[in-house]
Amino acid sequence: MTMSALAPLELAGRLALAVGLAVFMGLAFEEVYKTEERSIPGGIRTFPMLAMCGATLYLIEPAHAVAFVAGLVGLAVWLHAYLRNAPAAREAPTFMTPASNLLAYVIGAIALIEPPWVAVALAVTAVLLLGARERLHRLIHVVPRDELITAGMFLILVGIILPLVPHRQVSSLTPLTPYGIWLAVVTVCTLSYLSYLLQRYAPIKDAALLPAILGGAYSSTATTVVLAKRLREAKHVSADISAGIVVATAIMYVRLGVVVAVFDVKFALTLAPGLAALSAIGATLAIYEWRRPRPRNARTNLAVAPKNPLQIPTALIFAVLIVVISIVSAWVKGAFGESGILVLSAVVGLTDIDPFVLNIAQGGIGGMSVASLCAAVLIAASSNNIAKAAYAVGFGGAGAYRPAVMLLALSLLGVIAAAVYVVYI
Secondary structure: OOHHHOOHHHHHHHHHHHHHHHHHHHHHHHHHHOOOOOOOOOOOOHHHHHHHHHHHHHHHOOOOOHHHHHHHHHHHHHHHHHHHOOOOOOOOOOOHHHHHHHHHHHHHHHHHHOOHHHHHHHHHHHHHHHHOHHHHHHHHHHOOHHHHHHHHHHHHHHHHHHHHOOOOOOOOOOOOOHHHHHHHHHHHHHHHHHHHHHHHHOOOOOOOOHHHHHHHHHHHHHHHHHHHHHHHHOOOOOHHHHHHHHHHHHHHHHHHHHHHHHHOHHHHHHHHHHHHHHHHHHHHHHHHHHOOOOOOOOOOOOOOOOOOOOOHHHHHHHHHHHHHHHHHHHHHHHHHHHHHHHHHHHHHOOOOOHHHHHHHHOOOOOOOOHHHHHHHHHHHHHHHHHHHHHHHHHHHHHHHHHHHHHHHHHHHHHHHHHHHHHHHO
């Protein structure tokens, strides 16, 4: 945006924004760095002056910003001279001092040439970094090295692989593009990663059903297996663990809705009533089980320790599964029509439903109505509930019959909802 395009009132507003943000930064800076040492450059007076200097020098010659760059170089030279000749008796200067001063200078020009939210975002981020100094430094003692590697894996999946894969269709066997396939992988990994971080670092062990809810967001099947094993180990039938098994499945419906919405909002809105109803019924059953008048162990742990969801080999396997499901779905649709897809959804639901649902959400099955596709998703989820009911009884024994019955009830209701979609929508 050129300065000539700004009306006088808008230009005055931009300048006022720059000064206000600089004052905001100066308050945070003084609170952190100038409580004991007043001679440190920067603060509630200096930062607004720097912002005004930056804005003024930019206005003098906005075409090439020569005056602005000259002022920036002059400020950098002065800060270097100050830090180089800082009194030896004082605490060693931090790089945050020159960085804050330089940002205060630059914020004036940014407020003029960029949308206001850019300047606000920079100032707020700077204040948060200043105020959270001690907490951020403590992170090196809290975050283990393997978590840094995990975060690096996430950046590889999102920042390197995703932009490089082609956007065009590469095979007639499936309508999906490599970009769409990998975006599906990234979507599922991101949801699982967020749940993984919350489960590992948030204090949730005594937060009622929250640990099981996060486990359901990560993997309702894995949560069912782990909690069923704990149910077998318990000395009595625990209402806490039974409720945790059911609520994990209730969250599965929410997770499916989010995944579908990432790729097809219209499809997600059509599917939403069925998923919302089943999730609400599941949550009601879980609360009923939780409040059941049976003894509960105050030390019951519903948390499910998740595995790292960002392993590159695991992501590649998941991508291959999406491709295989897409090819099989296309063949089944051509050979058996919509009824074949509904049968296939029941079969794949006994294993992992994510690749099947992602394939549908990206248009991997053509020639079907939205209602039939919604029915396929609901049947797959219902089939998955049958599998989880079997896991609950298999790993939890007779004590898991109550959550197993509730999962079977959700499965039946899901099939009914699928029939409603096919017949009435």
